[in-house]
Amino acid sequence: MSDVIDLFLNHNDGVYKAGEVIFGSINFNRDEPMNIIELSVKFKGFCKVWFAKSERNPRTIHESFEEYFNKKTYIISGKHLLPAGRHKFEFNCPIPSDVPSSFEGIHGYVRYDLRIALVASGMLTPSIEKTANIKIWKPIDLNNSPYARRPIEYEIVNMHCCMCTRRGTSEVQMKLPVGGFCPGQTIPIEVNVTNPSRTQIEEIKFSIKKDVRYVASTNPTARAVHSTIAEIKKGPIRARTTRHWDLTMTVPAMELHNLEGCRFIHIDYDFKISVNVGGCHETNEQYRPIVFGHIPLAGFQDEEQPPLGPRPHRALSPADFYYHPPATITSQPLGRSSVKVMAKYVLPDDFNLAGTSLSVSPPPPSYEDAMASTTNESKKPSTEETSETITPAPPSNNVMPKPKPEETDL
Structure with missing residues (x-):
């Protein structure tokens, strides 16, 4: 039976x-x-x-x-x-x-x-x-996010002092053309470094950070898990020199989650720049929110789309x-x-x-199907995750990011 x-x-x-x-x-x-x-x-x-x-x-x-x-x-x-x-x-x-x-x-x-x-x-x-x-x-449509079309700009000024002796200043300027991208697209990064000081800049690091924040309503608090999605490094920049770079960072293949409507889990992405002078100087860091979606910005890198094969279905x-x-x-x-x-x-x-x-009819068109153009699929980088407790923050979502909240231990 x-x-x-x-x-x-x-x-x-x-x-x-x-x-x-x-x-x-x-x-x-x-x-x-x-x-x-x-x-x-x-x-x-x-x-x-x-x-x-x-x-x-x-x-x-x-x-x-x-x-x-x-x-x-x-x-x-x-x-x-x-x-x-x-x-x-x-x-x-x-x-x-x-x-x-x-x-x-x-x-x-x-x-x-x-x-x-x-x-x-x-x-x-x-x-x-x-x-x-x-x-x-x-699906996340970047065209519905006003922030996605805004350029992202950084300006970091370092004052170099060692043993109470001023050794000059350096300035790092960076710009991204837009603030929203899709997996498989490349992020153009324009960097200008002016270092008239007597101190060498050891390294400049550019990275995409992912924060997943879990909010508890019983015994209220929150916890965040951080990971690095992609990263590139440049340097050193010697004293009394200038540098200009036109860099590109490929957004790796990754699963995106639209958690709009969920009150207790929030995902945010930041583009981070770190300037490491070395020695007795502190590392200077800046964060800016960046958004990722399934449907790219119209008119931006229309010719660069990652491949996607048809999704199989079982009859x-x-x-x-x-x-x-x-x-x-x-x-x-x-x-x-x-x-x-x-x-x-x-x-x-x-x-x-x-x-x-x-x-059955095929599934609704994804980002890659809609654009009907293919490139080689980008390789997924390794990630390193850490966990810490933070102060509960108001809900945010991946479609319209908010500034990175200050993190504190509870």
Whole structure:
């Protein structure tokens, strides 16, 4: 006797864009009749954050939880006898367009679960559950961010003193043409260094920093995880010399998350310049917010787009099942939501229940598909992450960045 439920989705990788509709089918095989009282579909989206304040006091737990939607729909409600054989039920689940992207982090996550449950009426017949983890992505359009078109400028003036003796000043000027880029694009960096002092500048470092901030509502505080996305170095610059560089930094391939609408997890990027004079002098650093997206700025590097192959999809298995027309469905909301799960959907023209698999339309165009031009995919650099506790800051998002908050230990 087979008690295994097979869940098939029209996207075999389980990746959907916010606002799309999930089409699926529930298939199972029985060697003998079965009395059931429930066949239901539950679709849930939520965010959870948790961490301990310190290793010395692990009992103090800081956590947050929020729910974006929670909807359960009954395909079969009430006692029902299923005959022996193969059975198939179809359903669809619309995804709200205003939910944040899926995210998995060290201290929290945003997840979307699709769960089906078959509840038997007899004590000797076990109930069966099946869960699919749905990954939702929400594209970031740089054209909708006013900050993305603004140039980024730096000016760092160093006063060199050693043993109470003035040794002159140096000046570093840097400029980026815009403040928003996509993975695979190159960042043009214009650098002018004037060093009339008697001190050599050992090194100038340019880097992209990523900060993921987790905010706890229970025992309120926040924690940030920092990592370096890309980095280049120049130098040394000898005393009484000037330098001019036209540099380029390639934005590596990386997964972007649009967490707009999430209150407890925030991702920010900064472009950092560090001037290391060496000796008894302190390193001078400056940060500026920078944004990354899926859809590039119109008119900026239109000819430079990273490649993307078509995303494969798995077709449904042959439909040699008992086909159950949709019965009256009782919907039971479990939380605030505008999501509706339907037991039956209008089949596409090319769907054949006699054995032809379900053909699905390709996913919505991504950044690379929309631009229809390819280059070699950039290599992903190694990253180094550190973690520290910071003062809670107001929510921000990747689309419209805010200045980097001051970090303090709690």
